[in-house]
Amino acid sequence: MIQIIVVMPKAQDADSIRRILMKSGYVNVFACSSGAKAVSLMHEFADGILISGYRMVDMMYSDVRADMPDGFQMLLLASRDVLSGRQQSGMVCLSMPLKVHELLDTLQMMERGILRTRRKTKTGVKGRSEEERALISRAKELLMTRNHMTEEEAHRYIQKCSMDSGTNLVETAQMVIALKL
Numbered sequence: 001m002i003q004i005i006v007v008m009p010k011a012q013d014a015d016s017i018r019r020i021l022m023k024s025g026y027v028n029v030f031a032c033s034s035g036a037k038a039v040s041l042m043h044e045f046a047d048g049i050l051i052s053g054y055r056m057v058d059m060m061y062s063d064v065r066a067d068m069p070d071g072f073q074m075l076l077l078a079s080r081d082v083l084s085g086r087q088q089s090g091m092v093c094l095s096m097p098l099k100v101h102e103l104l105d106t107l108q109m110m111e112r113g114i115l116r117t118r119r120k121t122k123t124g125v126k127g128r129s130e131e132e133r134a135l136i137s138r139a140k141e142l143l144m145t146r147n148h149m150t151e152e153e154a155h156r157y158i159q160k161c162s163m164d165s166g167t168n169l170v171e172t173a174q175m176v177i178a179l180k181l
Helices: 011-023 035-042 061-066 080-084 100-122 130-147 151-165 169-178
Strands: 003-007 029-032 048-053 072-078 091-095
Touching: 003 011, 003 035, 011 029, 011 100, 029 035, 035 048, 035 061, 048 061, 048 100, 061 072, 072 080, 072 100, 080 091, 091 100, 130 151, 130 169, 151 169
Parallel strands: 003 029, 003 048, 048 072, 072 091
Antiparallel strands: none
8 A cells, every 4th residue: 555645835725635536545644744654754765755834833844855765655735826846856746736637547547666676676676596607607607618608608508598489598508407418
């Protein structure tokens, strides 16, 4: 689930947006009117979306953004005049008055980005065991000796065979060793 924190200068505005999001199926939605509370909430979660007004009761959106954890994305809601000079990379902006369908579409887009990032970090490259590294090295040495390849060429050959056959590097190295004559 994506955490959504709504911080607006008026508590009733933040709560109205929270209710709209909850009616639209979002579950973990928090509303507040101070930037300090928003920063505190963000630090309780690994990632999420911060929907922010331009100016809160205690700080500006830029101050909140400066304290925002890496896993969070900001959606700034402000008038067209304010937004025209405020475009920054890594931040999404919507102009007020707010249209519900634009808000929901934008949140879905941001949510997909966060979920994609989560998947990438979960499926990161897993380290090979010492045994697997030794097996790959042995296969490279065999190719270097038998086929007069450099280490780089032998490694590329094993990689290419691995991709072509749809097996991982270790399985391919095992096949190279098994086929030695």
